[in-house]
Amino acid sequence: MLERVNALLESEGNELVEKHEGVLVEAMILVNDFQKDLKAFVLNNPVEFIGENTEDTFKNIRVFAEVATSQFVSEVSNLYGGIIQEEVVVPGDKGISEYL
Amino acid sequence: MSLDVNKIITESLQTITKDQEVITEDISTDLKNAGEDIKTGSKKIFHKVFGSKTDVMKDELEGQLHKGLNKAEEVGDNVKEGISKAGKKVAEFADEAKEKIVSAGNIVADQVKEHPGVAAATVAAIAAGLGGLALRKRMKKVKEGQNK
Numbered sequence: 001m002l003e004r005v006n007a008l009l010e011s012e013g014n015e016l017v018e019k020h021e022g023v024l025v026e027a028m029i030l031v032n033d034f035q036k037d038l039k040a041f042v043l044n045n046p047v048e049f050i051g052e053n054t055e056d057t058f059k060n061i062r063v064f065a066e067v068a069t070s071q072f073v074s075e076v077s078n079l080y081g082g083i084i085q086e087e088v089v090v091p092g093d094k095g096i097s098e099y100l
Numbered sequence: 101m102s103l104d105v106n107k108i109i110t111e112s113l114q115t116i117t118k119d120q121e122v123i124t125e126d127i128s129t130d131l132k133n134a135g136e137d138i139k140t141g142s143k144k145i146f147h148k149v150f151g152s153k154t155d156v157m158k159d160e161l162e163g164q165l166h167k168g169l170n171k172a173e174e175v176g177d178n179v180k181e182g183i184s185k186a187g188k189k190v191a192e193f194a195d196e197a198k199e200k201i202v203s204a205g206n207i208v209a210d211q212v213k214e215h216p217g218v219a220a221a222t223v224a225a226i227a228a229g230l231g232g233l234a235l236r237k238r239m240k241k242v243k244e245g246q247n248k
Contacts, residue, residue, distance in 0.1 A: 030218060037222055038229075048233065063236045068229025075221030 020083070027080040034072050038065050 017024060042049055042061055049064065051057040 034222070034225070037226070041226055048230070060233055060236065064229040064233045066229075067232030068225040071228035072221055072225035075224050076218075079217045079221060 023080050023083050027076050030076050031069075031073055034069060035065075038068060 042064070049057055049060045051060050
């Protein structure tokens with residue numbers, strides 16, 4: 001296990017992370033703050049989430065939050081990944097922009 | 101989103117300005133009507149009290165009364181003008197406030213423009229979340245249909 005950790009720490013990826021620490025921190029803050037957007041959206045659009053009972057309402061909010069967060073992480077990764085990968089071109093998922 | 105807020109605020113301020121104009125007009129009309137009432141009432145009282153006096157005295161008193169009425173009307177006009185000026189100041193203040201709000205709105209809009217990627221990511225994520233929610237609702241309906 002430790003060998004794997006050491007290998008990761010010594011890898012080029014780690015260097016990349018250290019080099020662009022600021023960008024990564026900004027991306028992490030964005031993802032962390034996304035919960036506020038989610039909360040605001042749910043509170044502003046309660047009709048979309050209210051179910052037959054509390055349990056159902058909770059499930060509605062949970063599904064919405066999980067899918068939205070997943071998509072947001074993907075979008076932010078693509079957005080900030082572009083900055084980090086400016087030197088190393090790696091083809092991959094382009095997020096929603098791929099469908100536009 | 102910020103543009104919608106600006107629209108609502110602008111419309112609200114326009115409504116306030118219009119309301120203020122209507123109020124000024126109403127006060128002006130009330131003053132005019134009050135002046136007319138005073139004029140009519142005074143004439144009636146004058147004729148009742150001085151009806152039996154000589155025509156000279158009658159004319160003199162009538163002249164004085166007219167002077168008084170003119171003065172009252174003048175005062176009324178000044179009041180009207182004062183109200184109008186105050187109204188204009190309120191309107192100016194409203195315009196200034198509107199400009200400040202619009203300016204603040206533009207700053208927010210600029211921030212969104214500066215980070216269009218983040219805004220697009222948020223919108224995409226919300227859309228995806230709603231898609232997931234719609235799918236859950238549909239699956240639930242299907243399940244309920246199967247159970248029946």
